[in-house]
Amino acid sequence: MSKRLLFVGVSSMQDHAGQHKLYFLADELGRKGVPVTVLIPDIEENRAFFSDKPQVQARFYQGGNAFADAWHKARVVQEATWSAIWIVGVGLRSYIVRRRSARHVPIIKDFDEFPSMIKSFGPFRRAYLRWFERRMIEQAQGFTCASAFIEQSIRGRRPDIGSRLLRLAVAICTDEHQIDPDLVAQLHLAAAGRPILLYIGSVSRFYEEQLDEIIKLAGVLRRRGSPAQVRIAGAGPDMEYFKAKAAAANLGDTLEFVGHVPRQGDLAAHMEAAQVLIFPFPANAFNLSRCPTKAFHYAAANRPVVTNQTGEVATLFRKSALYYPEHDIEALADRCHDALELVSGYDNGIPFSTLTWEARASDFMNWLALHRWLPVGSNIRA
Numbered sequence: 177m178s179k180r181l182l183f184v185g186v187s188s189m190q191d192h193a194g195q196h197k198l199y200f201l202a203d204e205l206g207r208k209g210v211p212v213t214v215l216i217p218d219i220e221e222n223r224a225f226f227s228d229k230p231q232v233q234a235r236f237y238q239g240g241n242a243f244a245d246a247w248h249k250a251r252v253v254q255e256a257t258w259s260a261i262w263i264v265g266v267g268l269r270s271y272i273v274r275r276r277s278a279r280h281v282p283i284i285k286d287f288d289e290f291p292s293m294i295k296s297f298g299p300f301r302r303a304y305l306r307w308f309e310r311r312m313i314e315q316a317q318g319f320t321c322a323s324a325f326i327e328q329s330i331r332g333r334r335p336d337i338g339s340r341l342l343r344l345a346v347a348i349c350t351d352e353h354q355i356d357p358d359l360v361a362q363l364h365l366a367a368a369g370r371p372i373l374l375y376i377g378s379v380s381r382f383y384e385e386q387l388d389e390i391i392k393l394a395g396v397l398r399r400r401g402s403p404a405q406v407r408i409a410g411a412g413p414d415m416e417y418f419k420a421k422a423a424a425a426n427l428g429d430t431l432e433f434v435g436h437v438p439r440q441g442d443l444a445a446h447m448e449a450a451q452v453l454i455f456p457f458p459a460n461a462f463n464l465s466r467c468p469t470k471a472f473h474y475a476a477a478n479r480p481v482v483t484n485q486t487g488e489v490a491t492l493f494r495k496s497a498l499y500y501p502e503h504d505i506e507a508l509a510d511r512c513h514d515a516l517e518l519v520s521g522y523d524n525g526i527p528f529s530t531l532t533w534e535a536r537a538s539d540f541m542n543w544l545a546l547h548r549w550l551p552v553g554s555n556i557r558a
Contacts, residue, residue: 179211179257179258179259179551179552180211180212180213180233180257180258180259180551181205181210181211181212181213181258181259181260181261181262181544181549181550181551182212182213182214182215182252182253182258182260182261182262183198183201183202183212183213183214183215183262183263183264184214184215184249184261184262184263184264184270184272185198185214185215185216185217185222185264185265186217186245186264186265186267186269186270187217187265194264194265194286194288195216195264196346196469197264197286197288197320197344197346197536198214198216198264199225200347200349200533200536200537201533201536201537201540202214202232203229203231203232203533204533204534204536204537205537205540205541206229206231206232207231208537208538208541210541210550210551211233211551212232212233213232213233213234213235214226214232214233214234214235215235215237215249215252216234216235216236216237217236217237217238217239217245218236218237218238218239219239222234222236223236235252237249237252242267242268242269243268245268245269246268246269246271246273249269249272250272250273250274253272253273253274253281254274258281259281259549259550259551259552260281260282260283260284260318260544260549260550261281261282261283261284262284262286262320263283263284263285263286263312264286264288266287266290266291266292266305266308266309266312267304267305267308268308270308270312271308271311271312272315282317282318282547282549283315283316283317283318284316284317284318284319284320284549285312285313285315285316285318285319285320286319286320286321286344287309287319287320287321287322287326287330288322288346288466288467289322289323289326289462289465289466289467290305290309290326290329290462290465291305291309292305292306292309293461293462293465294382294462295460295462296381296382310333313330313333313334314333314334317340318337318340318341318342318547318549319334319337319340319341319342320341320342320343320344320540321341321342321343321344322343322344322345322346322466322467322488323343323464323465323466323467323487323488324343324487324488324491325464325465325487326465327341327343329465339546339547340547342539342540342543344536344539344540345467345472345488345492345536346467346468346469346472346536347469347472347531347532347533347535347536348469348472348473348476348531348532348533349532349533350532350533350534351440352439352440352441352443352444352473353444353473353476353477353528354440354441354444355441355444355445355448356441356442356444356445357445359441359442359445359446359449360445360448360449363445363446363449364449367405367449369403370403370404370405371403371404371405371451371452371516372404372405372407372449372450372451372452373393373397373404373405373406373407373450373451373452373453373454373512374406374407374409374446374447374450374452374453374454375390375406375407375408375409375453375454375455376409376410376437376443376446376447376453376470376473376474377408377409377410377470378410378411378412379408379410379411379412379413379414379415379418379433380412380413380414381414381417385456385458386455386456386457387408387418388421389456389503389505389508390406390408390431390454390456391418391421391422391425391427391431392425392505393406393454393505393508393509393512394406394422394425394427394430394431395425395427395430395505396505396506396508396509397430397509397512398427398428398430400509402430402509402513404430404451404512404516405429405430405431405432406430406431406432406454407431407432407433407434407446407450408431408432408433408434409434409435409437409443409446410434410435410436410437411435411436415433415435418433419433434446443473444473444476444477447473447474447477447479448477450477450479451479451480451515451516451519452479452480452481452482452512452515452516452519453474453477453479453480453481453482454481454482454483454508454512455470455471455474455481455482455483455484455489456483456484456502456508457483457484457486457487457489457502458484458486458502458503459484459486459487459502463486463487464486464487465487466487466488467487467488468488468489471488471489471492471493472492472531475492475493475524475526475531476528476531478522478523478524478526479519479522479524480497480498480515480516480518480519480522480524481493481496481497481498481515481524482497482498482499482500482508482511482512482515483497483498483499483500484499484500484501484502485497485499486502492526493524493526496524496525496526497524498511498514498515498518499511
């Protein structure tokens with residue numbers, strides 16, 4: 177029987193960051209001729225994404241409680257058709273229980289982040305996640321991980337792992353970065369000659385630390401008499417909460433909430449219209465553990481980026497970004513002013529091809545082949 181890779185998902189791209197990797201890596205590997213199957217919940221977003229991708233075999237299961245999901249996945253894993261099983265997510269829904277007949281099939285665990293480090297989660301949920309993170313590290317035969325912090329943590333617990341761990345950063349879809357010139361012209365017209373400082377992200381209390389810095393930045397710029405306008409592009413459950421904060425700070429039109437911006441086309445146009453991209457990224461444990469997709473969108477836009485010298489963001493931008501001491505709003509405003517001086521002829525020196533899922537898929541495929549986890553006889557196309 178011919179073997180296939182099995183990718184096991186847990187939710188949707190909208191609700192789970194790790195699902196981005198599952199979607200796009202499966203798509204790219206399928207295009208390269210690798211037999212790949214995805215096992216994902218039967219929800220509209222998942223069906224829509226794979227509806228026009230015959231190169232990927234999509235298997236849907238009816239989502240239920242965590243025990244029902246785990247039971248269904250355990251049944252699929254027992255099928256004698258997998259060369260390796262690659263899993264995203266942390267928790268009971270993502271934990272694979274293998275019977276004796278399937279114990280020869282390697283499990284590869286992807287860690288996009290350590291969710292147990294999210295401070296907004298309560299102590300019981302964090303303890304639950306931490307327990308599963310440890311069990312998954314003990315169980316897996318291989319790992320993909322998105323950050324140096326996670327790699328070091330895994331190697332500390334699994335000194336035997338050697339080359340069976342692959343650093344696999346997140347990426348962007350090539351189709352997402354298509355600039356609409358008409359929209360860029362509209363955004364320039366709306367700015368009326370004012371320079372635009374753009375922040376992109378979900379408007380949620382989960383990111384309150386970052387959003388508070390953006391609001392404070394607008395206050396400093398307004399006090400200094402700067403003509404720049406700070407724009408927050410994104411939607412979320414706490415939009416009114418942050419708008420109220422901005423109103424209380426008397427920011428006038430120095431700060432604008434743009435609302436939701438679709439990633440397909442519109443997002444690239446908003447970045448193209450901006451002079452500077454802003455990304456507060458303080459060195460807390462959670463930020464050190466993760467590799468934010470937003471940084472790769474920013475890099476693709478090839479605009480000056482003002483951020484903190486933290487983790488994978490600093491690894492990506494190296495000397496091309498303008499860094500400020502975290503939480504120092506005056507320094508943030510200074511660096512934004514410096515960035516505005518760089519706009520003409522700016523080049524961050526980061527090749528677009530290195531930011532894409534196609535590049536990640538090639539790295540992943542070569543690593544799988546190295547360890548003989550790639551299906552034998554894959555009709556691989558470069």
